[in-house]
Amino acid sequence: MIQVVQYFFFILILIGVGLILWTKNVIHAVYSLALVLVSLAGIYVLLNAELLAIVQILLYAGGVVILLVFGVMMTSRMKGRTLATKSKNSLVALILSVAIFTSLSFVFSEVSFSERIELHQPNQVEDIGISFLTDHIVAFELIAFILLVALVGAAYLAKISSNE
Amino acid sequence: MNELDPIYHLYLAAVLFSAGVFVVMSKRNVVFVLVGIELILNGANLLIATFSRGNLNGQIFAIFSIVLTVCEVAVALAILLNIYKKYTTSNLDEVRELRNE
Numbered sequence: 646m647i648q649v650v651q652y653f654f655f656i657l658i659l660i661g662v663g664l665i666l667w668t669k670n671v672i673h674a675v676y677s678l679a680l681v682l683v684s685l686a687g688i689y690v691l692l693n694a695e696l697l698a699i700v701q702i703l704l705y706a707g708g709v710v711i712l713l714v715f716g717v718m719m720t721s722r723m724k725g726r727t728l729a730t731k732s733k734n735s736l737v738a739l740i741l742s743v744a745i746f747t748s749l750s751f752v753f754s755e756v757s758f759s760e761r762i763e764l765h766q767p768n769q770v771e772d773i774g775i776s777f778l779t780d781h782i783v784a785f786e787l788i789a790f791i792l793l794v795a796l797v798g799a800a801y802l803a804k805i806s807s808n809e
Numbered sequence: 810m811n812e813l814d815p816i817y818h819l820y821l822a823a824v825l826f827s828a829g830v831f832v833v834m835s836k837r838n839v840v841f842v843l844v845g846i847e848l849i850l851n852g853a854n855l856l857i858a859t860f861s862r863g864n865l866n867g868q869i870f871a872i873f874s875i876v877l878t879v880c881e882v883a884v885a886l887a888i889l890l891n892i893y894k895k896y897t898t899s900n901l902d903e904v905r906e907l908r909n910e
Contacts, residue, residue: 795880
């Protein structure tokens with residue numbers, strides 16, 4: 646049963662990636678990216694990473710995709726023109742990506758997950774929250790500070806562009 | 810518990826990564842390039858989550874990486890607005906100079 650659900654999410658992700666590669670329309674690519682991200686959240690749940698799945702849906706599907714849609718809305722001239730984008734260097738890009746996929750597959754074929762891992766962790770979120778504030782406190786505070794600086798800086802940059 | 814062998818997750822991550830590289834290299838639109846970068850980062854996150862099944866530290870670092878991605882997209886969108894105001898295009902090939910002298 647779990648295998649069927651996993652194959653379902655795999656197929657959804659592959660369809661989304663294929664649509665991103667195939668389409669010329671920017672907004673279609675952004676929506677296909679949303680499909681990929683939500684299906685990845687499902688795979689995270691099946692990998693027993695529940696908090697990661699929730700963060701994935703909240704921040705990626707809820708935040709990044711909305712930001713990208715705003716980017717498309719504000720930078721494309723909608724009337725009279727299609728949103729088609731051109732491709733360039735397709736052959737070189739294809740060769741490079743196939744080479745990367747081949748070498749990654751070569752590395753992954755050496756990996757073996759032989760040992761069984763105990764997957765059941767009932768209070769994962771509580772453990773992660775405690776770990777954020779004890780073991781990883783420096784990284785946690787730094788990431789909060791970086792997020793603050795990046796958002797304020799982004800708002801400032803956007804304000805410059807709208808004032809002039 | 811008859812779960813799928815996690816080796817397939819690794820190949821899926823490889824597919825995401827190489828598709829992202831293809832999109833970044835071949836498409837000319839800024840938003841398309843951002844979509845490709847998201848694909849690459851999601852491939853990396855899937856690798857982290859796969860290799861750290863049953864271990865909470867991997868999940869924590871994947872969450873950190875997602876937060877950094879949000880920062881990157883916010884700053885990239887602000888830069889994109891400035892570029893679009895100056896050049897009135899979102900095509901990367903037509904953006905040739907950092908500033909007008």
